[in-house]
Amino acid sequence: MVALARKTLIYEWRRFLPAMLAVGFAGLLQLLQIALVLGIFGSTSLYITGSSADVWVGYPGTQSVGQGRSIDADVASRILMDPAVERVEQYLWVDGDWRGPRETGGLSVFVSGIDPSANGLMFSRVLPLALRRRLAEPDAIIVDRSDLQQLGVGLGQYATINGHSVHVVGISQGLRALGGINVLCSLDTARRIDNDPTDNGPTYLVAKLRDPAQAGQVAARLRGDTAFGPYTTWSAADFASLSVRYWLFDTGAGAGVLFLAGIVFLVGAVITSQTLIAAVNGSVREYATLNALGVGVAALRRVVLEQAFWVGALGLLGAGLLGIVLLLLARSQNVPVVLNLPAALACILLVLGLAAVSGLAAMRSLRRADPATLLR
Amino acid sequence: MQTASAIPSTAQPALRAEAVSKAFVSGQQRTQVLAGLSLSINAAELTLISGPSGCGKSTLLSVLSGLQKIDSGRVLALGSELGQLDLRALERFRLQHTGFVFQGFNLFPALSAFEQVELPLNHMGMTRDEARARARRSLEEVGLAHRMKLRPSELSGGEKQRVAIARALAKEPELLFADEPTSALDAANGQMIIDILHRIAHTHGTTVLCVSHDPRLVIHADRVLAMEDGRILSDRRNHAPIIDSKEISS
Numbered sequence: 033m034v035a036l037a038r039k040t041l042i043y044e045w046r047r048f049l050p051a052m053l054a055v056g057f058a059g060l061l062q063l064l065q066i067a068l069v070l071g072i073f074g075s076t077s078l079y080i081t082g083s084s085a086d087v088w089v090g091y092p093g094t095q096s097v098g099q100g101r102s103i104d105a106d107v108a109s110r111i112l113m114d115p116a117v118e119r120v121e122q123y124l125w126v127d128g129d130w131r132g133p134r135e136t137g138g139l140s141v142f143v144s145g146i147d148p149s150a151n152g153l154m155f156s157r158v159l160p161l162a163l164r165r166r167l168a169e170p171d172a173i174i175v176d177r178s179d180l181q182q183l184g185v186g187l188g189q190y191a192t193i194n195g196h197s198v199h200v201v202g203i204s205q206g207l208r209a210l211g212g213i214n215v216l217c218s219l220d221t222a223r224r225i226d227n228d229p230t231d232n233g234p235t236y237l238v239a240k241l242r243d244p245a246q247a248g249q250v251a252a253r254l255r256g257d258t259a260f261g262p263y264t265t266w267s268a269a270d271f272a273s274l275s276v277r278y279w280l281f282d283t284g285a286g287a288g289v290l291f292l293a294g295i296v297f298l299v300g301a302v303i304t305s306q307t308l309i310a311a312v313n314g315s316v317r318e319y320a321t322l323n324a325l326g327v328g329v330a331a332l333r334r335v336v337l338e339q340a341f342w343v344g345a346l347g348l349l350g351a352g353l354l355g356i357v358l359l360l361l362a363r364s365q366n367v368p369v370v371l372n373l374p375a376a377l378a379c380i381l382l383v384l385g386l387a388a389v390s391g392l393a394a395m396r397s398l399r400r401a402d403p404a405t406l407l408r
Numbered sequence: 409m410q411t412a413s414a415i416p417s418t419a420q421p422a423l424r425a426e427a428v429s430k431a432f433v434s435g436q437q438r439t440q441v442l443a444g445l446s447l448s449i450n451a452a453e454l455t456l457i458s459g460p461s462g463c464g465k466s467t468l469l470s471v472l473s474g475l476q477k478i479d480s481g482r483v484l485a486l487g488s489e490l491g492q493l494d495l496r497a498l499e500r501f502r503l504q505h506t507g508f509v510f511q512g513f514n515l516f517p518a519l520s521a522f523e524q525v526e527l528p529l530n531h532m533g534m535t536r537d538e539a540r541a542r543a544r545r546s547l548e549e550v551g552l553a554h555r556m557k558l559r560p561s562e563l564s565g566g567e568k569q570r571v572a573i574a575r576a577l578a579k580e581p582e583l584l585f586a587d588e589p590t591s592a593l594d595a596a597n598g599q600m601i602i603d604i605l606h607r608i609a610h611t612h613g614t615t616v617l618c619v620s621h622d623p624r625l626v627i628h629a630d631r632v633l634a635m636e637d638g639r640i641l642s643d644r645r646n647h648a649p650i651i652d653s654k655e656i657s658s
């Protein structure tokens with residue numbers, strides 16, 4: 033078979049370049065958008081995904097981690113009664129007002145009081161053990177490297193939270209939060225920082241199960257007992273997606289993502305289809321000649337679709353390579369970007385869909401390849 | 409209807425039109441291009457249709473080759489009535505039996521001469537090797553053996569038209585239609601093209617129907633049909649031996 037579609041694409045690459053660029057940029061834009069949104073909103077569930085707890089216990093109606101209210105500490109004994117539970121630990125969330133050593137003014141911080149012991153569950157995936165141990169020291173805190181400038185502190189320096197003096201004993205990574213700054217300390221320190229008189233227990237209890245796969249069942253089993261006051265339970269996965277969903281929809285970011293995806297698709301498809309149509313029109317007499325010689329319209333359509341496919345594939349390749357470079361760059365600059373398989377597949381689907389729609393549009397102009405018009 | 413002189417021809421004509429009428433309507437205006445035209449074209453001959461501009465030559469060609477529908481009458485090509493075939497069947501008929509050479513060369517800029525010729529053969533269901541062998545043979549036949557690798561941008565006008573002829577010829581069609589194949593070429597190149605068409609008719613037994621208003625071609629045809637206002641005015645045979653093109657041009 034003479035590869036007409038590919039040979040034309042290579043020989044007349046200048047003509048197809050706008051389409052490939054349009055497809056590539058559409059893909060790239062979409063990729064970066066999804067990665068950013070996942071990165072930013074993914075950080076809202078960092079408390080859950082960065083910890084090794086399988087089941088979370090908190091105040092009923094809590095929509096995201098930052099909105100918890102205190103529950104009775106005695107719920108822990110009820111949780112521990114379940115044979116599937118291996119360990120329960122407290123987690124105290126305190127909203128704090130930060131004053132740095134230099135006059136930086138008040139800053140809103142999210143204080144996470146966690147168990148500093150070596151087998152502690154909270155932040156076990158993001159906090160190195162050596163750093164974690166330092167939290168046992170009274171008034172010790174750990175902050176994220178990317179927040180240092182904003183907080184106006186360095187390692188070993190002192191600051192105050194809610195008027196309580198704290199001491200930076202460690203600097204970690206991957207603790208960035210959305211809408212505030214995460215500060216990690218021990219449960220004891222957090223209790224001292226907490227100046228809300230209505231708080232008289234932990235914000236959450238987190239539990240580790242013997243078999244993490246049972247998280248859903250165990251969470252359901254532990255729910256609905258009111259003997260210790262109001263509380264409810266979630267499996268870690270449910271609570272994480274609840275958190276992310278809350279942010280996506282409450283902030284309108286989800287609608288924004290879909291809206292931009294639609295715009296990107298539309299603009300990309302317009303440019304790509306126009307380019308492909310121009311390419312078909314440029315060869316319309318040759319296509320008509322082939323049809324006169326008996327090459328069927330279906331075969332000619334396949335040529336146009338194949339061209340669209342190659343435009344899509346090459347655009348995708350370009351977008352992929354550039355996207356990886358940009359994502360790595362973003363990572364190195366502490367910009368929260370996350371790309372997972374479904375998101376990447378969504379991008380690929382969008383780009384190939386765009387190319388297919390453009391190919392179908394270009395196929396329509398093959399109708400002008402009527403061999404009778406060659407005889408005049 | 410006379411039979412062709414020295415060439416053995418089938419009893420049935422390769423192409424026959426019976427009382428064919430064709431009109432174009434654009435807006436209020438109606439142009440009757442063919443009005444009850446009848447003719448028969450024999451195999452293994454080069455038949456030339458000549459006549460003034462706008463008399464309906466190209467329309468006749470497109471009707472006889474099944475590229476356009478007719479209003480009334482019948483067109484029989486190789487025994488099939490073209491009016492009875494649907495679009496698909498017409499495409500299949502053209503694939504198996506017809507070749508075309510147009511005024512423009514209509515070559516794909518991206519393909520080499522060899523690929524231009526091979527491409528339609530790919531769709532005829534023959535093996536790759538056979539398609540390539542045929543493409544090579546027919547390019548050799550039009551004298552382009554040494555130009556096979558070149559793209560249209562590297563070929564002269566005459567060479568491009570010869571590639572177009574090779575593309576039609578490689579299909580080994582029974583019917584070969586050519587519409588003004590020489591009008592974009594100078595005298596010498598035009599001469600060469602008509603010689604090739606003539607040779608194809610005689611060596612392959614192909615029915616070659618050529619439309620031209622170029623008076624220089626008349627002496628090269630086996631038979632000349634003069635057309636005017638949608639009718640055949642005269643039907644002439646050239647019994648004189650074909651004059652060598654070199655003698656004419658000198």
Ligand SMILES: Nc1ncnc2c1ncn2[C@@H]1O[C@H](COP(=O)(O)OP(=O)(O)OP(=O)(O)O)[C@@H](O)[C@H]1O
Pocket residue numbers: 407408432433434439441459460461462463464465466467468621
């Ligand atoms: N698709 C069409 N729509 C309307 N009118 C047409 C169409 N095709 C041809 N005609 C008309 O039919 C007449 C014959 O056209 P045709 O192309 O057959 O002429 P021709 O003999 O080939 O002329 P020339 O020698 O200039 O090529 C012309 O008057 C032309 O205007």
Ligand SMILES: [Mg+2]
Pocket residue numbers: 407408465466467587588
């Ligand atoms: Mg004409």
